[in-house]
Amino acid sequence: MTEELFLRDAYLKEFEARVVDVSGREVVLDRTAFYPGGGGQPADKGTLGVGPINASVVDARREGGRAVHVLDNAIPETVRELKGSLDWERRYACMRYHTALHVLSGVIWRNFDAKVTGGQMRPDRARMDFSFPGEWAADVVGEIERLTNEALAQARPVKVYELEREEALKNPDLIRTQVNLVPERVKTIRVVEIEGLDTQADGGTHVANTEEVGEIESTGHKSKGRQHKRLEFVLR
Numbered sequence: 344m345t346e347e348l349f350l351r352d353a354y355l356k357e358f359e360a361r362v363v364d365v366s367g368r369e370v371v372l373d374r375t376a377f378y379p380g381g382g383g384q385p386a387d388k389g390t391l392g393v394g395p396i397n398a399s400v401v402d403a404r405r406e407g408g409r410a411v412h413v414l415d416n417a418i419p420e421t422v423r424e425l426k427g428s429l430d431w432e433r434r435y436a437c438m439r440y441h442t443a444l445h446v447l448s449g450v451i452w453r454n455f456d457a458k459v460t461g462g463q464m465r466p467d468r469a470r471m472d473f474s475f476p477g478e479w480a481a482d483v484v485g486e487i488e489r490l491t492n493e494a495l496a497q498a499r500p501v502k503v504y505e506l507e508r509e510e511a512l513k514n515p516d517l518i519r520t521q522v523n524l525v526p527e528r529v530k531t532i533r534v535v536e537i538e539g540l541d542t543q544a545d546g547g548t549h550v551a552n553t554e555e556v557g558e559i560e561s562t563g564h565k566s567k568g569r570q571h572k573r574l575e576f577v578l579r
């Protein structure tokens with residue numbers, strides 16, 4: 344099992360770890376700060392190295408309980424320990440976008456009774472899909488943008504904690520965001536709560552306060568059928 348350091352500290356930029364396995368350009372570590380991708384958030388990039396050995400991490404993924412780091416070059420199989428360093432600018436951008444998506448999700452539920460059906464973030468843009476019964480016009484999108492920016496500017500703390508599965512299943516916000524879809528073998532649910540607005544089961548990395556996000560700016564909206572709407576945005 345790889346200890347996933349980012350779950351407890353999203354702001355960890357550098358770490359040291361023991362090598363568990365090396366196979367070609369792929370390295371498994373006993374602990375990592377690299378997010379392996381998932382939940383709409385892309386995998387981190389950065390570097391792994393020791394002494395004269397240094398490689399770029401071009402991708403990462405989970406395999407069972409292990410975090411596999413994909414390098415641009417193979418490193419010697421004799422290496423026992425490595426120092427990892429994230430491409431922090433990229434990761435921090437993903438954190439800001441991820442928190443923005445949760446705020447947007449909370450606003451769309453609170454003000455429009457609409458549920459999110461999917462979301463995806465990149466370091467420079469994001470999009471969200473939801474089931475929205477009303478008309479999908481520019482003024483509605485403008486209103487969503489305004490309300491989201493208002494909620495972001497309220498400097499709401501973003502809290503991350505764990506709940507026992509049974510506790511989580513009693514929380515109406517978590518039910519709404521489909522905590523019941525988390526596989527039954529998972530007994531402890533990681534919760535990301537944007538104070539007073541949105542509570543979700545989530546494995547991603549977030550900023551500590553919504554004021555770190557800044558403002559969203561809509562860059563496009565699409566209607567993909569009567570109920571399925573999409574909103575695309577950038578942060579500024």
Ligand SMILES: [Zn+2]
Pocket residue numbers: 382441445545546547
């Ligand atoms: Zn999320």
